[in-house]
Amino acid sequence: MKPHVVVYKKLPEHLVQRLQAEFDLTLFDRITDDNRADFIAALATAHGMIGASLPITNAMLEAAPQLKIVSTISVGVDNFDLDYFRQRGLMLAHTPGVLTEATADTIFALILASARRVVELAEYVKAGRWKGSIGEAQFGVNVHGKTLGLIGMGRIGSAVARRAHHGFGMPILYHNRRPDPEAERELGARYVSKEDLLAQADFVCVMLPLTPQTERMFGAPEFALMKRSAIFINASRGRIVDEAALIAALQDKTIHGAGLDVFEVEPLPLQSPLLKLPNVVALPHIGSATHETRLAMAELAVTNLIAGLRGEPVAHLAV
Ligand SMILES: NC(=O)C1=CN([C@@H]2O[C@H](COP(=O)(O)OP(=O)(O)OC[C@H]3O[C@@H](n4cnc5c(N)ncnc54)[C@H](O)[C@@H]3O)[C@@H](O)[C@H]2O)C=CC1
């Protein structure tokens, strides 16, 4: 009998075929209230799971007594209780690296769009409000030469730093769990305390994983430390920020603006005040969302899953 794999996100056809060559599959394009019970029922005989964008609760995993590996099509692993995986001896595979550059591109798009008011002013043109030469009311602020403060100098943080240094001549301050000698040598990045970074950076960019240590790491005291001209960029996870405090800081001009790809609740609820603020650029969690990168992530996740179920070494294990 082939091992049974539950797929909980739509995969390209060639990857479904690759999996079908070795496993019996139960396929779901996505899990909704309508098919949740079928998904849980399928887990009863599952040896592997592959998918993304769904919090996988311990109760779901309890429903899968034969499970060996979950392969998530993401680098972030905050949809899982890592301690539970460790205790049960389950493998959790993820997709670091292949999405680094695409996500860094998105972060730079957020930096440029918020500083130069790209979204707001493109809407102004489309609304037929461009009736004469523009004036101060439409000016933005420079990006080149401004100080970038990176909280989290891992794979994606470093890729953002490279763009900032080589492309935009930006001095770089960073805060991380540990110093990064390569970024210091090659990009002139300077390690500082979180407080010094917040006080000195023109762009504060968060590129951390969501963990118990980073949850709500940015709240009213942190926004109060930032320059009034600072722009806050978050493309890591929404829950790293106290969103109500961010909204207050943007409304009362404690900070100048924000570029956000992630939110406490996704999709961002229609009643969110963030949608009404002109000094906010809000994207629908598109960090890695290019055709090429999403394909590379899905391919890597399939490779991880196959290795895990064959009993071979898995290249990218979070647990
Ligand atoms: N918006 C999007 O679509 C995407 C979001 N992400 C998010 O970005 C996160 C980071 O991804 P990578 O750069 O690949 O991860 P990484 O593990 O290479 O980098 C994270 C960095 O944060 C540092 N860090 C962790 N906890 C810290 C703490 N408490 N204080 C200071 N520094 C701390 C680590 O030392 C590491 O250098 C992912 O976990 C994911 O949540 C990733 C890809 C796409």
Ligand SMILES: O=C(O)C(=O)CO
């Ligand atoms: O990989 C992740 O963690 C994402 O957020 C989406 O690419």
